[in-house]
Amino acid sequence: MDNIKRRDAQLPYISDEKVFEEQKRARRLTQELNTADRADFGKIADIVRELLGKSEGAMINPPFYCDYGSHIEVGKNFFANYNCTILDVARVVIGDNCMLAPNVAIYTAGHPVHPDTRNTMYEYGIEVTIGDNVWIGGNSVICPGVHIGNNCVIGAGSVVTKDIPDWSIAAGNPCKVIRAITEADRKLYFKNMEFDEEAWAHVLEIQGR
Numbered sequence: 001m002d003n004i005k006r007r008d009a010q011l012p013y014i015s016d017e018k019v020f021e022e023q024k025r026a027r028r029l030t031q032e033l034n035t036a037d038r039a040d041f042g043k044i045a046d047i048v049r050e051l052l053g054k055s056e057g058a059m060i061n062p063p064f065y066c067d068y069g070s071h072i073e074v075g076k077n078f079f080a081n082y083n084c085t086i087l088d089v090a091r092v093v094i095g096d097n098c099m100l101a102p103n104v105a106i107y108t109a110g111h112p113v114h115p116d117t118r119n120t121m122y123e124y125g126i127e128v129t130i131g132d133n134v135w136i137g138g139n140s141v142i143c144p145g146v147h148i149g150n151n152c153v154i155g156a157g158s159v160v161t162k163d164i165p166d167w168s169i170a171a172g173n174p175c176k177v178i179r180a181i182t183e184a185d186r187k188l189y190f191k192n193m194e195f196d197e198e199a200w201a202h203v204l205e206i207q208g209r
Contacts, residue, residue: 010090012112012122026051026069034063060084067109075132080104089125090144095132101156106142131166140175151181 004022006013013019029051036043041059048060054073060080066072071088075096082102086092090108108125112118126144130136134148137156142148147163154160155171155178164170168177187194195203 007089007125010124010126012124014121015123023067026066029069030065033060036062038062071108074098081138087125089123090127092128092130094130095134095150097132098130098134098136100136101138101140103139104136104142105140108144110144137171153181 001009001011003013003016003019007019029047033044033047033051036047038044044062045059048058049055051066051069052058052072052074053070055078056074056076058074058078058080061082063083064080065085066088067086068088071090072086072092072094074094075098077097078094079098080100081104084100084103085105087105087107087109092106092108106128108128109123110126111123124144128142128144128146130142130148131150131152133151134154135152136142136148136154137158139156140154140158140160142154142160146160148154148160149164149166149168151167152164153169154164154175155169157173158171158175159173160170160175162174164175164177167181169179169181170177172178187200189195194200
């Protein structure tokens with residue numbers, strides 16, 4: 001089995017010349033994205049569409065970094081803010097209506113713990129999945145193999161090493177569930193601050209209520 005097949009099977013593999021050759025496409029496209037006119041939203045959207053393996057109306061504020069791009073699948077209305085890094089050695093699958101704040105890092109890549117084994121140049125990639133309607137706060141890190149459920153909020157500065165269940169607010173290093181998101185949160189926009197009547201009426205209109 002060659003190293004590309006080993007990588008894609010989430011087995012230990014070595015980044016040989018064939019692996020590096022696959023990365024060239026993403027390097028060219030991310031360079032184009034990161035040097036594009038920041039006000040040319042159409043061009044940025046076109047590059048993002050070409051870069052990612054699957055997207056539907058995705059928006060990324062450059063700079064953005066990834067290993068392959070083709071291993072990243074995002075749903076509708078995806079938004080990643082400045083300086084996002086996704087090491088997509090394995091697949092990264094993100095649902096609809098997800099937002100990544102600045103400096104979010106998603107890592108599927110890793111290396112053996114023992115130095116003797118690590119120094120053989122073997123590495124691995126374990127997929128990450130993120131559900132629908134997830135907001136990940138700034139400077140958060142999502143580690144290999146993590147699954148984040150639907151309708152979650154990950155607090156800024158979190159290091160997510162374990163799965164997070166649906167409808168959770170989670171934060172910290174290591175990231176832990178703080179509480180569930182409930183109906184009482186619906187009318188709040190920041191902590192205990194409620195939408196004013198004008199804005200709330202518009203929210204209901206948008207939601208078709």
